[in-house]
Amino acid sequence: MRSLLIVGGLAAALVTGTAAWAAGPRDDILAALAAQAKAEQPAFTGFDAARGKTFFQSAHSGGKPDTPSCTTCHGMDPRQPGQTRAGKSIEPMAVSQQPTRFTDQEKIDKWFERNCSSVLGRACTAVEKGDFITYLSQQ
Amino acid sequence: MPPSRVPLPPWSLTVRVLHWGLVCCCFAAWGTAWLGPPSALAVHVWVGSSTGFILLVRLLWGLGGPWWERFAFFPLRKATLHLHTRQILSRQYPPEGHAWPGHPPLGAAMVVALLVLILTMVLSGTIAYGGIEKAGPLGSWVPFSIGELAGTLHATMAILLLLAVGGHLLGVIVESRLLGSALVRAMVIGRRDGSHTPPVMIPASLPPLRLWGGASLITLLVGLSALLISGHGPVHPLPLWQTEEEANATAIYEQECGACHMAYPPALLPASSWSDVLATLDDHFGEDASLPAAKVSALQGWLPRHAAESWDNKAGHAFRRVDYHNPTRITATPFWQDHHRQIPIETFRQKNIGSQGNCRACHQDVQSPADSGGFHRAEIAIPPR
Numbered sequence: 001m002r003s004l005l006i007v008g009g010l011a012a013a014l015v016t017g018t019a020a021w022a023a024g025p026r027d028d029i030l031a032a033l034a035a036q037a038k039a040e041q042p043a044f045t046g047f048d049a050a051r052g053k054t055f056f057q058s059a060h061s062g063g064k065p066d067t068p069s070c071t072t073c074h075g076m077d078p079r080q081p082g083q084t085r086a087g088k089s090i091e092p093m094a095v096s097q098q099p100t101r102f103t104d105q106e107k108i109d110k111w112f113e114r115n116c117s118s119v120l121g122r123a124c125t126a127v128e129k130g131d132f133i134t135y136l137s138q139q
Numbered sequence: 140m141p142p143s144r145v146p147l148p149p150w151s152l153t154v155r156v157l158h159w160g161l162v163c164c165c166f167a168a169w170g171t172a173w174l175g176p177p178s179a180l181a182v183h184v185w186v187g188s189s190t191g192f193i194l195l196v197r198l199l200w201g202l203g204g205p206w207w208e209r210f211a212f213f214p215l216r217k218a219t220l221h222l223h224t225r226q227i228l229s230r231q232y233p234p235e236g237h238a239w240p241g242h243p244p245l246g247a248a249m250v251v252a253l254l255v256l257i258l259t260m261v262l263s264g265t266i267a268y269g270g271i272e273k274a275g276p277l278g279s280w281v282p283f284s285i286g287e288l289a290g291t292l293h294a295t296m297a298i299l300l301l302l303a304v305g306g307h308l309l310g311v312i313v314e315s316r317l318l319g320s321a322l323v324r325a326m327v328i329g330r331r332d333g334s335h336t337p338p339v340m341i342p343a344s345l346p347p348l349r350l351w352g353g354a355s356l357i358t359l360l361v362g363l364s365a366l367l368i369s370g371h372g373p374v375h376p377l378p379l380w381q382t383e384e385e386a387n388a389t390a391i392y393e394q395e396c397g398a399c400h401m402a403y404p405p406a407l408l409p410a411s412s413w414s415d416v417l418a419t420l421d422d423h424f425g426e427d428a429s430l431p432a433a434k435v436s437a438l439q440g441w442l443p444r445h446a447a448e449s450w451d452n453k454a455g456h457a458f459r460r461v462d463y464h465n466p467t468r469i470t471a472t473p474f475w476q477d478h479h480r481q482i483p484i485e486t487f488r489q490k491n492i493g494s495q496g497n498c499r500a501c502h503q504d505v506q507s508p509a510d511s512g513g514f515h516r517a518e519i520a521i522p523p524r
Contacts (some may be wrong), residue, residue, distance in 0.1 A: 066425040086400035087493020117427040
């Protein structure tokens with residue numbers, strides 16, 4: 001019985017440990033974005049969390065009037081929950097608070113498409129996307 | 140030789156309990172309907188059902204109780220009514236008091252009127268509850284339109300009943316004065332002052348009088364406990380998305396249309412409005428909510444098919460009519476505006492509500508798109524801030 005518990009505990013530690021360590025999908029997604037960024041801007045040297053923070057927090061023009069900034073819905077502090085304009089709570093964007101963030105390619109594409117269109121009135125560039133994810137992964 | 144006078148027989152315990160039971164029920168019903176919050180409907184329905192059982196027992200008792208309490212011996216002949224009216228108008232009874240062993244003629248007429256009125260209230264209430272709330276014994280049977288009609292009747296009769304009760308009280312006061320005896324006290328303790336001349340043919344109390352009373356009481360108890368344990372939710376869960384295609388579309392809808400706000404039950408807009416919403420997702424109330432074409436087309440089949448027009452219930456009828464200038468806003472419909480006018484705007488901004496469109500914060504029975512049959516009045520509760 002005791003040994004069973006120990007084995008179970010070890011197995012559990014192994015599973016959670018590898019999941020945290022690998023963080024696979026997010027790295028893959030960032031790598032793909034980096035390749036795309038390189039193609040878009042030959043001068044590209046790497047994603048920058050500080051640039052991502054500025055992009056996240058500043059008010060943009062060109063989008064729809066009710067949504068000037070990413071923070072309109074996600075809030076100034078990415079570790080806190082945000083709120084949609086319809087009043088529904090949004091889980092924090094910071095990966096430390098919500099480890100599943102930026103791990104599902106389809107979901108990311110859908111929301112970048114919508115939210116960039118709402119806030120900027122255009123699609124986001126690969127650099128903007130990569131900076132954004134890099135910033136929030138460190139939060 | 141005229142038969143000699145004997146003391147008035149007492150009111151039986153049954154009649155007294157039923158009488159005061161009805162008094163309580165009537166006031167509780169008026170109170171919960173006119174003064175209570177929407178959620179008081181649960182109590183109202185309970186009170187109404189109890190009233191129904193009390194009436195049933197009074198009916199049994201009126202057929203088989205002691206003879207002076209039976210309907211057959213109510214002095215309702217025209218001549219007796221005239222005599223009684225004359226006595227009251229001339230403000231005098233014969234010195235030996237009136238000659239009726241049970242209710243006097245005008246009182247008996249009022250009792251019948253009250254019983255009929257209350258019976259109508261119980262029936263119309265049950266029909267309205269079935270048709271509008273889709274709950275209660277008739278929940279699966281009554282069409283919405285009939286329910287609404289019954290509801291109107293129910294509300295009108297409630298006022299009539301209030302007037303009739305006023306008339307009854309007036310009668311009791313007048314009669315007490317003329318007789319010089321306290322009628323209200325008699326209805327409490329049973330014993331009555333005065334005497335009467337018994338009829339020539341006194342029908343024997345039904346031999347199994349106790350049995351009859353026992354049966355009546357058991358009816359009452361069984362009925363009341365059945366009421367206590369039965370809930371008030373909709374009698375049949377609606378709708379059933381049965382095919383795989385339907386289940387698929389429901390899942391897409393819940394996920395995609397529930398991302399920024401609650402996934403609204405399809406009964407909340409007519410088909411044409413849902414088609415509009417789906418056709419303009421890239422400019423959705425000031426936001427881009429676009430979806431891949433495959434998902435949009437799955438929803439295009441599903442959403443309009445379950446729209447307001449396909450429901451014969453409260454939401455379905457309420458939300459068929461949209462605001463002409465704002466045909467895709469549920470909260471702009473005339474019905475929604477009418478029913479939420481008194482709620483201050485700050486309430487909707489409350490942290491635990493968020494917006495006018497967050498129906499599920501206040502309507503406890505509307506939590507998922509499957510709840511088109513919700514919006515039961517008893518389930519309305521504005522969460523405290």
